[in-house]
Amino acid sequence: MVNIPSTQKAVVFEKSGGPLVYKDIPVATPGPEEILINVKYSGVCHTDLHAWKGDWPLDTKLPLVGGHEGAGVVVAKGDQVTNFELGDLAGIKWLNGSCLSCEMCNLGFEPNCPHALLSGYTVDGSFQQYAIAKAIHAAPIPKGTDLAKVAPILCAGITVYNAIKESGVKPGQWLAITGAGGGLGTLCIQYAKIMGLRVVSVDTGDAKAKLTSQLGSEVFIDFATTPDIVSEVIKVTDGGPHAVINVAVAEKPFELSCRYVRPRGTVVAVGLPANAYIRSEIFSTVIKSITIKGSYVGNRATTTEALDFFARGLVESPIKIVGLSELPKVYELMEKGEIAGRYVLDTSK
Ligand code: 8ID
Ligand code: ZN
Numbered sequence: 001m002v003n004i005p006s007t008q009k010a011v012v013f014e015k016s017g018g019p020l021v022y023k024d025i026p027v028a029t030p031g032p033e034e035i036l037i038n039v040k041y042s043g044v045c046h047t048d049l050h051a052w053k054g055d056w057p058l059d060t061k062l063p064l065v066g067g068h069e070g071a072g073v074v075v076a077k078g079d080q081v082t083n084f085e086l087g088d089l090a091g092i093k094w095l096n097g098s099c100l101s102c103e104m105c106n107l108g109f110e111p112n113c114p115h116a117l118l119s120g121y122t123v124d125g126s127f128q129q130y131a132i133a134k135a136i137h138a139a140p141i142p143k144g145t146d147l148a149k150v151a152p153i154l155c156a157g158i159t160v161y162n163a164i165k166e167s168g169v170k171p172g173q174w175l176a177i178t179g180a181g182g183g184l185g186t187l188c189i190q191y192a193k194i195m196g197l198r199v200v201s202v203d204t205g206d207a208k209a210k211l212t213s214q215l216g217s218e219v220f221i222d223f224a225t226t227p228d229i230v231s232e233v234i235k236v237t238d239g240g241p242h243a244v245i246n247v248a249v250a251e252k253p254f255e256l257s258c259r260y261v262r263p264r265g266t267v268v269a270v271g272l273p274a275n276a277y278i279r280s281e282i283f284s285t286v287i288k289s290i291t292i293k294g295s296y297v298g299n300r301a302t303t304t305e306a307l308d309f310f311a312r313g314l315v316e317s318p319i320k321i322v323g324l325s326e327l328p329k330v331y332e333l334m335e336k337g338e339i340a341g342r343y344v345l346d347t348s349k
Pocket of ligand 1: 044046047050155156159178179181182183184185202203208223247248250252253269270271272295296297337339341
């Protein structure tokens, strides 16, 4: 038997943009189809910052415990749960649950389920020591996995891996990544390399230039100092990248990517800047016959695949670890665009 305490540490906010309070809250009891995960580490995704600020056109639960990259150990389970045993490693991911009976779920498009439950958004997430997940959607993490390093895979890794597949880009072709130096971007570079792609990174600053190149990106274009980003991307890719994954949290790079993408190429929207639009001039959209599409996390199959690449040692997780109580500082750095890679919170501190 595992000893489960009645209270635990968590970071909670009562209203959008309000104080982020590190405090004791009750430990929840899992329902029949749920597991209780003792979260050891949680990645901090930019989505958590959007959730706290409340800048998206979708309300959060309030008060809210954020977080959706939680890696830990199963310590309790409901009586209907057959896919996890106590002691197994499991992950809290963005898609906490879906109905599994609607058209989208039946087709494997679980994130598009109209009844989806979102960790750290519509249900409490992983910025606490004990979090609840629907067992069928919780990520199975192979035994022996480093829980701090695997945490970012649970949202960032799954999302970028899925987005690359959605782009239809083929081995040997060029992929441009905007926001390449951040949490999603740094993993995107690596999944792209594994899939045989050539990568050009768009972001800013020396730290991100260095990190993206260490991870296998061939060219770095600094958006803050490059006078003509469109011409530069077209030049270094000899005609434009075959696909672009936009994970930047700004509107402008989406528009630029529609201009520099190669004819017949695909622009994928992944980053979610608030109140933003993708502008693409119609004449060249048609003449170049480009595709513009969105990509939203991944389903259970892509989750397993993305985790498998990590478990085989093919993806390096570029993390810095700080205590759970330091979440407000992480948000400050993230807001300023000063994080190269990903911050992961240790829930014991
Ligand atoms: O399923 C999805 N679609 C999904 C899943 C997970 C996250 C979407 N997201 C969204 C988040 O909500 C957020 O809007 O992806 C976005 C990126 O998340 P992140 O990687 O966790 O954020 P980050 O670590 O802060 O990195 C963002 C990078 O963008 C760069 C920044 O310098 C930073 O490195 N950037 C910015 I801000 N403006 C840029 C610009 N104009 C830019 N890079 C290039 N050009
Ligand atoms: Zn996320």
